[in-house]
Amino acid sequence: MGMIGKYARLTPGELQQILGDPALGHRLVEAMGEDEEDGRRLDVDKAWHAMSFFLDRLGFPVEVVFGEQEVAGAPDWGYGPPRYLPPAQVRVAAEGLARIDGATLTGAASRQELFEAGIYPDSIWTRDEDALAYVWAHYDSLVAFMTTAALAGDAVVTWIS
Template sequence: MSMIGEYARLTPAELERAVRDPSWALKFIYELVEAGADETTGGRQPRCLDIDKAWDMLGFLLRRIEFPVDIVHGEEEIPGAEDWGYGPPRYLPPDRVHAAAAALGELPSDALVRGVNEAELAEADLYPNIAGEGLQWLKYVTHHYDALVPFFQAAAAAGDALVVWLD
């Protein structure tokens, strides 16, 4: 079984309800995923996105450059939320989504991975175990990063919040 990094865009009203009623949030987001809200259509960004197993290395790379927002794990807990796979969901309110989108817009993927070496990746002990293959994984991570940037930018433009979890 894999640990997959997941995101869902919620309007401020939906986020407010999710914080009040975490079981509603789980059902609502599950319905979004089932309805294909993770598919890009007509040039529009989806409401849901997964970054597969790239989440841990992406988090490492962002911490390495002191990125100002925790876009991998979220920054606020949904109080009373159950485990959604590998722990409870967290979220970024609209103002933090906006801050993240602005910072992401200033960070091309080549700058994200610049100067990373195999020893540094091995020492970080990342999921999945990429010992000896870390530099090959950088292309995989930047592919997912390049999908995450417009996703965050669309969420920020719409004034949305983001719910983040590992499934």
């Protein structure tokens, strides 16, 4: 199981509903289901911490992994309350992410460097030679998700469950 990074796209109206009634947010997102086929949900599995590490190292201007703002008053969705990016920040994030491919994201990083930095899940860096490809695949999904959200004018809520 473990800690899984999750995202959901929200219309601006849905975001305002959630900000006005934080308990509604979890019900609304759960009603979307886990199905990623409609493009409103994304699960980046355990790659979230490595993506955060690499984006921070690049000085990325938007906190796309943990969200920029907490949904004040929201209940815990797993490992804390959800956070969100309003539509304007989603656009900035999508534009910036589109300029960074997987190889640029990870740079010359080694699996050992990630292990020594304590990047979750630590066991993957010592046993899986394809660990960076795993991060790239989830990163590509995040880029596509944020691009779709930006084009739709949506906000994005993010959480770790």
